[in-house]
């Protein structure tokens with residue numbers, strides 16, 4: 001069984017040196033995190049930077065976004081596609097103004113009532129915007145948890161696996177939740193990739209169940225390979 005202390009210490013150390021510096025990770029507010037998460041849906045993070053900066057320039061707070069004219073917001077995000085999210089963003093902003101006095105809610109129950117906001121975006125706002133110790137499950141973070149802990153995901157989509165969310169929650173440190181979740185997200189994006197995980201560059205390799213399993217398979221494959229005449233120098 002991999003150890004928790006190795007997992008958490010290695011991830012946090014790796015994150016300090018390798019986490020990416022996106023604008024939504026520097027100048028932080030719940031509103032900014034909300035906007036960033038809308039833009040990051042199905043979108044490469046690097047590509048979302050320009051759109052994020054344009055949205056922030058034109059709509060620096062929730063009320064300005066609520067009052068956005070049709071087309072204004074679409075122009076900001078035309079470079080990253082998925083125009084349907086402009087309707088969701090303005091609808092969410094309007095609901096925050098009309099139902100929460102213009103203040104982004106600080107609890108899961110209220111956040112998931114907003115248009116276009118599911119558990120992942122709500123969790124990101126709570127973690128990165130409010131500093132709450134909550135888990136974040138997307139395909140990248142789920143993959144690391146699955147591989148390191150040998151956790152079996154039962155739902156067809158990892159985001160919908162309730163047991164995974166619960167298991168992941170137990171891994172989140174009470175302090176440093178943002179740093180932990182950013183490290184997990186970035187390790188999944190940069191190192192523990194879906195098809196070819198770069199285990200040799202991973203801080204978790206010595207205790208990762210998947211890496212250990214693969215090393216074992218490689219060793220037995222070498223043992224099973226019969227020596228041929230060409231194996232030895234003449």
Ligand code: SF4
Pocket residue numbers: 144147148191192193197198199200202203204205206208209210211
């Ligand atoms: S050791 Fe390999 S499989 Fe395990 S978490 Fe790291 S990159 Fe992923």
